[in-house]
Amino acid sequence: MTQGRPLLNRRLAEFGTTIFAEMSALAVRTGAINLGQGFPDTDGPEEVREAAVRALRAGHGNQYPPGPGVPELRTAITEHQLRRYALTYDPDTEVLVTAGATEAVAASMLALLEPGDEVIALEPYYDSYAACIAMAGATRVPVTLHPEPSTGSYRLDLDELRAAVTPRTRLLLLNTPHNPTGTVLTREELAAIAALACERDLLVVTDEVYEHLVFEGEHLPLASFPGMRERTVTISSAGKTFSFTGWKVGWITASPELVTAVRSAKQFLTYVSAGPFQYAVAEALRLPDSYFDTLRADLRAKRDLLSGGLAEAGFEVYRPAGTYFVTTDIRPLDSSGDGFAFCRSLPERCGVVAVPNAVFYDHREQGAPFVRFAFCKRTEVLAEAVSRLKGL
Structure with a gap:
């Protein structure tokens, strides 16, 4: 004391x-x-690990990489978003590479929130969400996913979500596929969330790190819904998809204005990270289907x-x-x-x-x-x- x-x-x-x-x-x-x-x-994959070894030996990324991420990875991210979801992003102005998705969440919260703002998050939620919201001085407002024993799954009550929005609500923090419940939000649920965000002029940050681990249904980025491209920060990472969690390579895709805002916070967190691994992840994103x-x-x-x-x-x-x-x-x-x-x-x-x-x-x-x-x-x-x- x-x-x-x-x-x-x-x-x-x-x-x-x-x-x-x-x-x-x-x-x-x-x-x-x-x-x-x-x-x-x-x-x-062994070929992804070898890509990291090649980068190390060639001196690619052993010194500070560019602040937004190496161009090879930013381009690979935009190709992935286009090929998978028909979402077009500019690799120079609409992509930011981060130290894993956790830093992407932290930088987004620190950049986009101020004391007095409210953030709606679906509970149960990944524990760093609460800490990041608190560090930004904002208030978290949980909306609970409800277990349904009859179906063996969890359900989002859209009426509860709407009721949680107040004049102080600044941002929705979503996670789909959802950790820890395994819920994958449906097209109908995402459309309703998109309509609510547009109606109430809310920002949305979506954590989509499990995008390739969907067993039933399909993964649909919220940014692909009408009116959401300019108000959504989409987060993903290499750790869950390629089983290299220790590399800590994540990214956001968003409009230039949102990327600029998040980068303003991110630059004072890690500044840059994982230089050689960024080159390897660029190759990983181009692996065949x-x-x-x-x-x-x-x-x-x-x-x-x-x-x-x-x-x-x-x-x-x-x-x-x-x-x-x-x-x-x-x-x-x-x-x-x-x-x-x-x-x-x-x-x-x-x-x-x-x-x-x-x-x-x-x-x-x-x-x-x-x-x-x-x-x-x-x-x-x-x-x-x-x-x-x-x-x-």
């Missing part, structure tokens, strides 16, 4: 150590299988393996339409519905680590009985985890 104040900025006082750090440390201490944190246990199809099929099979095993173990399972996480309700196994206690005891009980979803909620009671498992692991690891979980 100095001058009677805590050392930590009050805006961050509620956050503390992330649940991922706690659960990963628990996995190491107990030797448990870590299905808590969302990172693959194998590297991505067969790569993306194989990735999706592999993860769909792993989803089914883990989902089936969790159901056999006694969990109520919400089978995801996208991402690489499965949400479960623990109450058939633990009537207390205390996800925190359940996750902290699980490694000792059966040698598996998961994450309690309550940490992703403002309304903690809404998420209390739900627990998230990651299936972005080798098939034999998932099979062993399933075997252990049956001991419950």
Whole structure:
């Protein structure tokens, strides 16, 4: 304490150590299988890794790369958006490369928000969203996705979303495919969100890092809907698509005005990062469709393996339409519905680590009985985890 104040900025006082750090440390201490944190246990394509090696040896990116990102990657990003979604962007003025999608979210919040602004986010939400909104001095307004046991999925109530908008609402922060629930927003839902944003003159930041991991339905960028091209910041990254999460290469695509605003904040965060990896990701984005199809099929099979095993173990399972996480309700196994206690005891009980979803909620009671498992692991690891979980 100095001058009677805590050392930590009050805006961050509620956050503390992330649940991922706690659960990963628990996995190491107990030797448990870590299905808590969302990172693959194998590297991505060999040709992409070799592209990074070539860049390092050729001296490409070993010094500071350009602030907006290397031209090769910015061009590859615009080609990807055009080929996949018929969205046209200028690589020089409408793309910004970031240190992963997490920095893209942080820079967007710091650039576009001021104290007094409200941000609507779908809960449960990736935990950095709340921290980034707080650092910007804005107020988060959660709209809860509702679990539907009859369908084994989560649902967005559009009436609740509309009711959450006030004169202070500045921005909608969306994530589809959605972590942790695996929800993929439908064309009808996205059209309604687009209409609301236009009607109320709202900015939208969309986190689309799981865009290539959709098992049911289709991924539709919000920026492709009428009236949204000029008011949407679209975020994605290489980590989830190419299984190189440690490279931390993300990006935004948006109008020149929005890119300029976000870049103004981003330049004082990392300034630049991941120089050689940017060249490798440029090559990765140009991989043939067969790569993306194989990735999706592999993860769909792993989803089914883990989902089936969790159901056999006694969990109520919400089978995801996208991402690489499965949400479960623990109450058939633990009537207390205390996800925190359940996750902290699980490694000792059966040698598996998961994450309690309550940490992703403002309304903690809404998420209390739900627990998230990651299936972005080798098939034999998932099979062993399933075997252990049956001991419950």
